[in-house]
Amino acid sequence: MTIDAPLYLDHNATTPVDPRVLDAMLPFFTEVFGNASSVEHVHGNRAQAAVAKARGQVAAHLGARENEIVFTGSCTEASNMAVLGAARARPERRHVVTSAVEHPAVMEPMRQLAREGYDLSIVGVDEYGRVDPGAVAAAIRDDTALVSIMGANNEVGTTQPLAEIGALCEARGTLFHADLAQVLAHRRVDVQAEHIHLASVSGHKAYGPKGVGALYVRSRSPRAKLAQTIWGGGQEKGLRSGTLAVPLIVGLGQALEIAGREGARDSERLSIMCRAFVSKVMDALPGVRYNGHPTHRIPGNVSLSIDGIEPLALIHRLNPVASFSASSACATDKVTTSDVLLAMFGDAPRARQAFRVSPGRGTDARSLERFADQLIETTRDLARLAA
Secondary structure, rough: OOOOOOEEEOOOOOOOOOOHHHHHOHHHHHOOOOOOOOOOOHHHHHHHHEEEHHHHHHHHOOOOOOHHHEEEOOOOHHHHHHHHHHHHOOOOOOOOOOOOOOOOOHHHHHHHHOOOOOEEEEOOOOOOOOOHHHHHHOOOOOOOEEEEEOOOOOOOOOOOOOOHHHHHHHHHOEEEEOOOOOOOOOOOOOOOOOOOOOOEEEOOOOOOOOOOOOEEEEOOOOOOOOOOOOOOOHHHOOOOOOOOHHHHHHHHHHHHHHHHHHHHHHHHHHHHHHHHHHHHHHEEEEEEEEOOOOOOOOOOOEEEEEEOOOOOHHHHHHHHOOEEEEEEEEEEOOOEOOHHHHHOOOOHHHHOOEEEEEEOOOOOOHHHHHHHHHHHHHHHHEEEEEE
16 A cells, blocks of 8 residues: 655654565465474474574674574563563662663663662763763662663664773673664674673664564673563573564564665765755754764764744644654643753753654655755744744
8 A cells, every 4th residue: 555645754763664574574474374482393493493593683783692682572671671680680789770861661660670679870961962981880889780871862863882881881790781772773783892781672673573672681701690570481581481473573683684784884875864954954044953962873863953943833834744753742731851851951942842853764865855945944934923
């Protein structure tokens, strides 16, 4: 079915499934449909072989061993398993550390640990949304079980110095977890060189399907031990019980294999496009501020605040033209400002006025340039109405 739709510019929220990924998945819905745990017959063996191949693809993208990959139902589930499992596996250590700009998939299990009596330290960020490794080092204690810092922020695109933070954790005997949801479409990760002991993986942020994720669990030097958080049939070494979703797992593996081949080239293209977009908008309009780090950022993310312009009004006016997002979210009858922007700027207009434009693999430069023209025109109209 063909849908006449606006230009899609919200790839940091979710990506379309790459057609090559879909092609790889389709046989596993109707032809190779066996349960991967039913290894006593041909149908099960074929499904298990597909899962094994995907496990290898995910491991290769992370620089990990195949036996260190645990398939999950989402990146959120992976992060919950990492945070809760790592802390509860070392009950003598009652302290955990994270940053003020983490996704709720990390922040909420951290807060659950606090409700269970753990000490929770939340490290602040600078005006670019970046964590200072020195602040992490200062927060680590002898009883720190886990530090969790995201690879890149979904709202403003800022990347974090994972290798430096991971090395600090390793030197103190503390496990380091990284939420890599926004990173893996753009580059390979080397979990050994970056001193990552636990890592959460998303399918749908990397042109794979929704409903599947993975957790990297370091097997040695140091071994990351996890307490069980899900009970059932004992799949995935007992860490994530539940029948494996073979088509989705195949899609995740294929998506990361494609990202490994093409991510760097496409990232350069997106970076060039986004720089041109920002320059065009900032040259045409007064009071535009670029949020996030100017260089330490993922490609395909533009976060802007424009003086006097409410992002929800801008999005509403441009809805027929493009799909993009505000950093303020509607909740029932009120609008709340993003915790990420509050951590960066405080409760200031810049935080409340932020919106995000995130082109992706299927976005061409001309389409983004046309959207910039429409954004500029609409912003001028809104400014005239407000005058």
